[in-house]
Amino acid sequence: MAKRLWAVFMARNIEFIRDRTALIWSLFFPLLLILAFAFAFSDDARESQHVAVFGTQPDTGFFQLKHITWHPVTDLDVGKNKISRHQYDLLINTNTQQFWYNPDSTKGYFLSQILSTKGFKQNTIEGEAIRYVHWVIPGIITMNMMFSALYGVGFVIIRYRKIGVLKRLKATPLSAFEFLTAQVLSRLAVILVTSILVFLCVAWVIDFPMRGSYLDLLILYGIGSLSMISLGLIFASRIANEEMANGVLNLITWPMILLSGIWFSVDNLHPSIQTIAHLLPLTHITEGARAIMIDGQGLWEIADNLLFCVATAVLFLAIGAYWFVWDQQ
Amino acid sequence: MPQPILAAHNLVKHYKTLCAVDNVSLELTEGHCLGLLGPNGAGKTTTIEMLEGIVTPTTGEVLYQGNALGKAFRNQAGIMFQATALQDYITVKESLVLFSQLYPNTVPLEQLIETCTLQSFLHQDNRKLSGGQRQRLLLALALANDPTVLFLDEPTTGLDPQARRNLWTLIDTVKTQGKAILLTTHYMDEAYQLCDELVIMDHGKIIAQDTPQALLQQHFSESILQLPAAALPNNITLTEVRLKHHTERTEILTKNIDTTIKELQSQNISLAQLQIREHTLDDLFLEITGHELRQ
Numbered sequence: 001m002a003k004r005l006w007a008v009f010m011a012r013n014i015e016f017i018r019d020r021t022a023l024i025w026s027l028f029f030p031l032l033l034i035l036a037f038a039f040a041f042s043d044d045a046r047e048s049q050h051v052a053v054f055g056t057q058p059d060t061g062f063f064q065l066k067h068i069t070w071h072p073v074t075d076l077d078v079g080k081n082k083i084s085r086h087q088y089d090l091l092i093n094t095n096t097q098q099f100w101y102n103p104d105s106t107k108g109y110f111l112s113q114i115l116s117t118k119g120f121k122q123n124t125i126e127g128e129a130i131r132y133v134h135w136v137i138p139g140i141i142t143m144n145m146m147f148s149a150l151y152g153v154g155f156v157i158i159r160y161r162k163i164g165v166l167k168r169l170k171a172t173p174l175s176a177f178e179f180l181t182a183q184v185l186s187r188l189a190v191i192l193v194t195s196i197l198v199f200l201c202v203a204w205v206i207d208f209p210m211r212g213s214y215l216d217l218l219i220l221y222g223i224g225s226l227s228m229i230s231l232g233l234i235f236a237s238r239i240a241n242e243e244m245a246n247g248v249l250n251l252i253t254w255p256m257i258l259l260s261g262i263w264f265s266v267d268n269l270h271p272s273i274q275t276i277a278h279l280l281p282l283t284h285i286t287e288g289a290r291a292i293m294i295d296g297q298g299l300w301e302i303a304d305n306l307l308f309c310v311a312t313a314v315l316f317l318a319i320g321a322y323w324f325v326w327d328q329q
Numbered sequence: 330m331p332q333p334i335l336a337a338h339n340l341v342k343h344y345k346t347l348c349a350v351d352n353v354s355l356e357l358t359e360g361h362c363l364g365l366l367g368p369n370g371a372g373k374t375t376t377i378e379m380l381e382g383i384v385t386p387t388t389g390e391v392l393y394q395g396n397a398l399g400k401a402f403r404n405q406a407g408i409m410f411q412a413t414a415l416q417d418y419i420t421v422k423e424s425l426v427l428f429s430q431l432y433p434n435t436v437p438l439e440q441l442i443e444t445c446t447l448q449s450f451l452h453q454d455n456r457k458l459s460g461g462q463r464q465r466l467l468l469a470l471a472l473a474n475d476p477t478v479l480f481l482d483e484p485t486t487g488l489d490p491q492a493r494r495n496l497w498t499l500i501d502t503v504k505t506q507g508k509a510i511l512l513t514t515h516y517m518d519e520a521y522q523l524c525d526e527l528v529i530m531d532h533g534k535i536i537a538q539d540t541p542q543a544l545l546q547q548h549f550s551e552s553i554l555q556l557p558a559a560a561l562p563n564n565i566t567l568t569e570v571r572l573k574h575h576t577e578r579t580e581i582l583t584k585n586i587d588t589t590i591k592e593l594q595s596q597n598i599s600l601a602q603l604q605i606r607e608h609t610l611d612d613l614f615l616e617i618t619g620h621e622l623r624q
Contacts (some may be wrong), residue, residue: 007430011423012414018418163414168470171381171408172431327383329338 004174008182015197016152016190026152026194030144034137034202050087052079055094062118081295083108084127092120100125130294134209137202138289139262144198145191145221146256146282149228150235150249153187155237161327170326180321184229191225192218198252208325210294219299220292223306224285227313231281256282284308333358334478334509335380340389342375342533349375351533352389352509357509359476362500364524365513366610368618372533373513374482380511381480393478404433407476407508409467409497411483415455419431422451422467425473432474445469445499469498478509485519497522517610526591531618541610547609548616551582554589557602567592 016022018144052071057063060296063070071088073079079091083100089107091100101108122283133283141185160166169179198217202208210217231252259266259273260282262303266274277283335357342350350372357363367373370565378384380391382398393402415424427443434556437501442448445465464484469480481500485493493516497571500523504510514520520527521541529544530539537544551571558579572587573580583589584607 004431004592007427009421011427014423015416015418063582160414160416164410165414165416166414168408168410168415171383171403171406171410172428173403173433174431240361 001175001178005182005185005326007263008169008174008179009186012156012183012186015190016186018030022152026148027197028142029147030198031139031201033140034133034198035205037246049089049111051092052082052088052089053092053094053113054206055092056093062115065114066214068070080125083125085130085131085294086127090115095135099121103127110169126143126227128209133206135294136263137208137292138293139260139286141195141202141221141284142224142260142285142289143262145195145285146226146253147226148191148194149187149225150232150253152190152232153183153229154232154236154249155242155245157183157233158239159237161239162241165329167327169233171268176324176326180233180324184226184233186250187229188222188225191229192222195221200214208293210293212292215301216302217289217292220285220288220302220306220309223309223313224281224288227281227309227316229318230313230316234316234323237320237323238325259283261286269305281309332392335511336392337376337380338390338392339393340376340379342372342379342384343387347563348533348553352384352494352529353533354389355535355538356529357511359477359509360507360513361424361505361526362504362510364520364526364527364609365511365530366517366527367530368522370531371618373530375514375533376530377480378481381406382527383408406478407474407479409464409471409481409484411477411486411513413467415466417454419455420452421447421455421458421462423457424466425469427502428473434475435473436475441469441473444472445504446495453518459492460488461495463541464488464492464496465499468503469529472503476508479503479511481510481512483513483515485514485516512571521610529614529617534542537613537617543612545610548613551608552586553606553608554581554583554586554593554608555579555604555614556581556598556600560599560602565596565598584594 017290049068050071051068052073053063054073054076057070057072076091076093078158079088082088082101083091084100086102086108086285087106089101090111092097092115097111097119099115100123101112103109103124103126110124154231157166203210214306235245235248235252257263258279259269261276262282263279266277266283269277284305288302288309291302291305336354337356338354339350340350348583349609353376355363365373365377375384376469379386382391382467383401391398393399393406396585416561419427425438425447429441429552430440442451445468447462447469450462453462455463455466468481469599471481473549480564484500485496488496497519500510500512504523509521512520512523522540526540527538527544528535539546539547546575555578561579567581567583569590571582572581581589588591591601593603602613
C-alpha cells in the first residue's frame with residue numbers, strides 16, 4: 001500500500017512542479033495581491049475616528065459628535081487589545097466613566113483631550129499600530145491556500161476523470177483510498193511549501209511583524225489545508241467535467257472570500273451573517289492565523305479554530321471518499 | 330480442452346432503456362488470442378470493460394481462474410483501453426515506474442523497455458509522443474505486471490501501416506509468452522493475423538464464433554473472379570454463378586473456377602485483367618453484419 005501511495009504521490013508532485021503555469025500562479029498570485037495592498041494602503045489614512053463604547057451609550061454631549069464611527073463592545077479586553085493595535089482610537093467604559101487610548105495614536109490623543117474635560121478618567125495602553133496590509137496578509141495566505149486546495153485537488157481529479165486517467169488507474173490494484181490519500185498529501189505538501197515561500201517573501205519585502213510561533217502557524221496551516229483539500233474532494237468525487245466544476249467551485253469560493261474575514265473583520269458583520277461565517281473553515285483558519293501572527297497567541301488559545309478544522313477535515317474526507325467514483329459508467 | 334483463465338457467463342448490460350450487451354458468454358485460455366469484432370455500437374467495448382471489471386454487468390458473471398474478479402485479477406490483468414490518457418508532464422520512463430510500483434509482481438523495467446522498443450523516447454513527455462510511440466507505451470504499461478490475461482481494445486486504431494505492423498509484431502511476441510489475449514479491432518487483416526478465434530457481435534449479441542478459417546468456410550463456398558465492369562457485356566450468360574456489380578468491376582462468385590473460366594473464354598471475354606481471390610474477413614464481416622452505415 002505504501003509503495004502505491006508513494007508512487008501516485010510522487011507522480012502528482014512531478015506533474016505540479018513541471019507545470020510552470022500552476023507553479024508560478026501559486027507563488028506569484030498571493031505575492032502580487034499582498035504587494036498591491038501594501039501599496040494601496042501604505043499610509044492607512046482613515047477618514048473617520050473609531051470609538052468603542054462598553055456599556056450604555058448616552059445620546060448627549062461627546063457622544064453626539066459627528067465624524068465618529070461608534071463600535072459597541074461587549075468585551076473590555078477585546079476593546080483594549082484593539083486600542084493597543086490602533087484599530088480603535090478610543091475605548092470608553094460608560095459604566096465606570098473611564099476611557100483608554102494609545103498615546104502613539106494621533107487621533108486617540110485628540111479625542112482623549114476632549115473627553116478628559118468631561119470628567120472621564122484617562123488610561124493609556126501602549127502598542128504598535130497594525131497596518132491594514134499586516135492585518136490582511138494572513139487572510140490572503142489562507143485565501144491562496146483555499147484556491148490551491150479546491151482547484152489543485154478538486155479540479156485536477158475532475159480533469160483526470162474526464163480524460164480517462166482515473167479509468168486507467170482503476171484497472172490497477174490501486175484503491176480509491178490510496179489514490180485520494182496520495183492526492184491529499186501531495187496537495188498538502190504543495191500548499192505548505194508555497195505558503196512558507198509566500199510568507200518568507202512577504203516578510204522580506206514588507207517587514208511583516210510575526211508575534212507568534214512559526215511552528216504553531218505551520219500546524220494551523222497544515223490542519224486548515226487538510227480541511228480545505230477534503231472539501232475539494234467532495235466536489236471532485238462525482239463531477240464529470242470541468243465546466244460544472246468551475247461553477248460549483250465558484251459557488252463555494254466566493255462566499256468564503258467575502259464572509260471569512262479576509263478583507264474585513266467578521267466582527268463588523270450582522271450577527272446572523274457572523275454565524276454563517278463561522279460555519280466556513282476558511283473563517284477559522286484566517287482567525288487562527290491572525291491570532292498567531294498578530295496577537296502572538298498559541299495553539300491553546302485558538303483551540304476552537306483548530307478543532308473546527310479537524311472536525312470538518314474528517315467529515316469532508318469521509319463524505320468525499322464515500323461518494324468517490326473513478327469514472328462515470 | 331484447457332481450463333479457461335477468464336470466463337464470462339451470460340453477461341447482460343442495460344443503460345437505462347438501451348440493452349448494450351445481451352447474454353454474452355465467452356472464455357479466454359492461455360496462449361490464445363480471442364478477437365472481438367463488430368460494427369460501431371455492437372457492444373464490444375461494453376463487453377470488454379465488463380470482462381476487465383471496469384463496468385459492472387446488469388446480470389451475469391465474470392470469473393478469473395474460477396473466482397469472481399478481485400484482487401488477484403487486478404494484480405494479474407493487463408489492460409490497454411481504447412482511449413487512455415496519462416498524467417501530463419510525466420515522461421515515458423516515469424510512467425513505467427509509476428505503473429510498476431502499483432503492482433506486487435512486475436517485469437524488470439529494462440525488459441519492458443526492450444520488448445516494446447521504448448529506448449529512443451524514454452525521457453520524452455507523454456504528451457509529445459507520436460501515435461505509434463504512445464500505443465507502444467500503453468502496451469508496455471499493460472505488460473508492466475507480467476499479466477496472465479491481456480485486454481487490447483482497438484490497439485492500432487489511428488496508426489499508420491508501419492506502426493500497426495510494428496504493434497502486431499509486439500502482440501505476437503506477447504502471445505508466444507503464453508498470455509491469454511482479448512483483442513477488439515476494426516481491422517479485419519489485424520484480426521486474421523493475430524487471432525486464434527473470432528467472436529463477432531452485433532446489437533449486443535454474439536452472432537458468430539469460431540476460428541477465422543472455419544468462419545470463412547462456414548459462410549463462403551465460392552471463389553471470386555474479378556473483371557473490369559467494361560469487360561463483361563450486359564447479356565452475358567454464365568451457369569451456376571452469382572454476379573456482383575460494382576462501379577468499375579464485376580465479381581463473379583463461383584464454386585467451380587475452371588468451368589466459369591471456360592465459359593468466359595467461349596464467349597470471347599478478355600481475361601487479361603482477371604483476378605482470382607478468396608473471401609476475406611472483410612467479406613465475412615459485411616456478410617453477417619450487413620452493409621448499412623451504423624450511427
